[in-house]
Amino acid sequence: MTARTVLQPADITRALTRISHEILESNRGGENLIILGIPTRGVALAHRIGAILESIEPGSGRVGELDVTMYRDDLAGQPTRAPARTHIPAGGIDGTTVVLVDDVLYSGRTIRAALDALGDHGRPRAVRLAVLVDRGHRELPIRADFVGKNLPTSADERIRVRLTEIDGIEEVTIES
Template sequence: MVARTVLDDADIARALRRIAHEVVESRRGDGRIVFLGIPTRGTALAERVHALVEAIEPGSSTVGSLDITLYRDDLGRTPTRAPAPTRIPPEGVDDAIVVLVDDVLYSGRTVRAALDALADHGRPRAVRLAVLVDRGHRELPIRADFVGKNLPSATSERVRVRLLDVDGVEEVTIEP
């Protein structure tokens, strides 16, 4: 069976615009927003959403990345991973509304690791989660606040996000 495309470049752009508007609306003008992308594709998505939010409300947000490699609970079962850089904006995360950004929400374990990593960098006022795709099958009680697309899938399937700035192509596919 061949992979099927479920989101193309226009769909992804539309989903990110919707997420940006939802973030602005949820903020209600209260507090600064720090977008922290979870490498690799979450960082690229965080930068895009940040740019969209800045177009709506200039100066309201900053962007960075949060490496979670050493906080994962599956380090012993997965191939060696090279840590990606963590970039926290100069003003930090204390008292900010932090929006963690990732490409796919699946079991919730990546988000749990991100919360642990974030705690080492300060104490945000609130933490929100934005994902391009929520495919269900949670193993932990975690839910996204901002979702580009809910995409029910079988556990045997693989949801693959590919972004132009990372992979040279812009699409979300489901592979058997």
């Protein structure tokens, strides 16, 4: 197995900064914006994006966590998954623009589950998707609005995102 680093720490920071600006641009400011991270690494990324938004436009970095475990379509036939915490910022998501954040966009099934989960918490005005890496191979009609890096891969390669908050090191690698 060989591992090749595709994003260095500085690349990740630049990507998140660009995504943050794009979010503010497409939302025409920081009004009614909620950033929801999908556990595990999406949450860490959401908090970073929230902090950058806050530094650009104070008050715009409202961050929460959205666990999608209970909405997955692959629960049967796999070892039992432990759910993670869901935290919706005070005030709820009704009428807001929700930006879902995940580390890697692959089949699209996690995002499908996230959209279902979101519907049980309220009715946002719009839902957008931000991912650090889009590796292709979609199985559902889902696309990201904000992408850190497009990485064409083959299905037997593995993308690993490691973040300082969770893994102690910071990098994105392709293993094959």
